[in-house]
Amino acid sequence: MPPLTHPTTPEHPAESPGVVIGNHTQKYTARNPAIRWLTGRWVARLRAALDAVAAQAPAGATALEVGCGEGVISHYLADRFGQVTALDLPDAGLREQWRTRPGPHYLHADAHRLPFRDRQFDVVVAAEVLEHLPDPERGFAELLRVSRGHLVLSVPREPIFRLGNLAAGRYVRDWGNTPGHLNHWSTRGFRRFVAEAAQVRAVATPLPWTIVWASRRP
Numbered sequence: 001m002p003p004l005t006h007p008t009t010p011e012h013p014a015e016s017p018g019v020v021i022g023n024h025t026q027k028y029t030a031r032n033p034a035i036r037w038l039t040g041r042w043v044a045r046l047r048a049a050l051d052a053v054a055a056q057a058p059a060g061a062t063a064l065e066v067g068c069g070e071g072v073i074s075h076y077l078a079d080r081f082g083q084v085t086a087l088d089l090p091d092a093g094l095r096e097q098w099r100t101r102p103g104p105h106y107l108h109a110d111a112h113r114l115p116f117r118d119r120q121f122d123v124v125v126a127a128e129v130l131e132h133l134p135d136p137e138r139g140f141a142e143l144l145r146v147s148r149g150h151l152v153l154s155v156p157r158e159p160i161f162r163l164g165n166l167a168a169g170r171y172v173r174d175w176g177n178t179p180g181h182l183n184h185w186s187t188r189g190f191r192r193f194v195a196e197a198a199q200v201r202a203v204a205t206p207l208p209w210t211i212v213w214a215s216r217r218p
Contacts, residue, residue, distance in 0.1 A: 048204070072101070074106075112139055153194065
């Protein structure tokens with residue numbers, strides 16, 4: 001799940017040692033205007049996908065966000081769906097952020113082993129999560145298992161994402177790879193990954209990300 005932004009201190013002891021949690025680059029509040037602009041475009045396209053799903057979902061639809069990080073997207077989901085559950089790995093800093101974004105029901109859990117029934121949620125969201133999972137196939141199978149309808153998924157668009165890091169002088173020794181990114185997909189590759197188990201409804205490519213709206217097959 002996403003990268004560690006909260007340093008290990010007596011106030012914030014490591015609860016998930018060895019795992020990066022949160023956003024490694026503060027894209028929502030970055031000082032760099034280019035990062036803020038790109039993030040704004042990504043958020044707008046992600047919200048458009050969620051709005052399209054909400055228009056087709058039943059009244060009082062339930063939504064789940066896996067790998068919710070600081071709760072920014074989950075907080076938006078709470079305005080669109082009847083009941084929202086959001087989860088991430090244990091981290092005290094994230095819990096502080098969640099208290100500033102009330103509405104969703106927040107909890108700690110592992111994306112590889114979701115603590116929910118089969119087909120429990122109308123909508124399942126995983127934004128910037130699958131690239132962090134040691135076993136993305138298992139993680140996606142879990143997302144699909146707990147969904148009875150729609151999935152909205154977002155991952156970095158490679159190799160553009162890494163090239164952007166290199167152009168900005170970030171993570172040069174790792175060829176532009178953001179810490180915690182274990183999996184890398186082009187838009188075509190990610191669409192193919194999703195289509196192996198679900199029906200792809202729409203694809204958006206706000207630079208440098210790929211967003212896929214999918215649904216369970218009949």
